[in-house]
Amino acid sequence: MRVTVLKSKIHCVKVTGADLNYxxxxxxxxxxxxxxxxxxxxxxxxxxxxxxxxxxxxxxxGARQSGxxxxxxxxARKVAVGDTLILITFASMKLKDAKKYxxxxxxxxxxxxxx
Numbered sequence: 197m198r199v200t201v202l203k204s205k206i207h208c209v210k211v212t213g214a215d216l217n218y219x220x221x222x223x224x225x226x227x228x229x230x231x232x233x234x235x236x237x238x239x240x241x242x243x244x245x246x247x248x249x250x251x252x253x254x255x256x257x258g259a260r261q262s263g264x265x266x267x268x269x270x271x272a273r274k275v276a277v278g279d280t281l282i283l284i285t286f287a288s289m290k291l292k293d294a295k296k297y298x299x300x301x302x303x304x305x306x307x308x309x310x311x
Contacts (some may be wrong), residue, residue, distance in 0.1 A: 210281075211278060
């Protein structure tokens with residue numbers, strides 16, 4: 197049996213940009229990606245704490261130490277600059293492995309930078 201579990205979470209980052217004319221995705225500061233064990237192109241769940249919206253997209257790396265959290269394409273309609281997001285990825289694994297698995301949890305500061 198396989199189960200889907202929390203792989204990584206970046207908790208309470210602020211939206212720094214929204215680009216409707218870009219072809220989809222979310223841009224995330226690459227330092228945050230590394231800390232959360234998230235790779236380029238990975239599927240991600242975006243939860244907007246301010247308006248309750250949830251959406252899935254894929255990740256593209258942003259400049260290191262920039263604090264960038266930019267929603268691109270249609271996803272840009274679901275956020276406003278300054279909104280607080282939780283970014284979540286999941287992994288599928290065997291039940292016995294899932295019981296031992298420890299997700300990567302990242303709690304950036306108020307500028308979306310690692311503390």
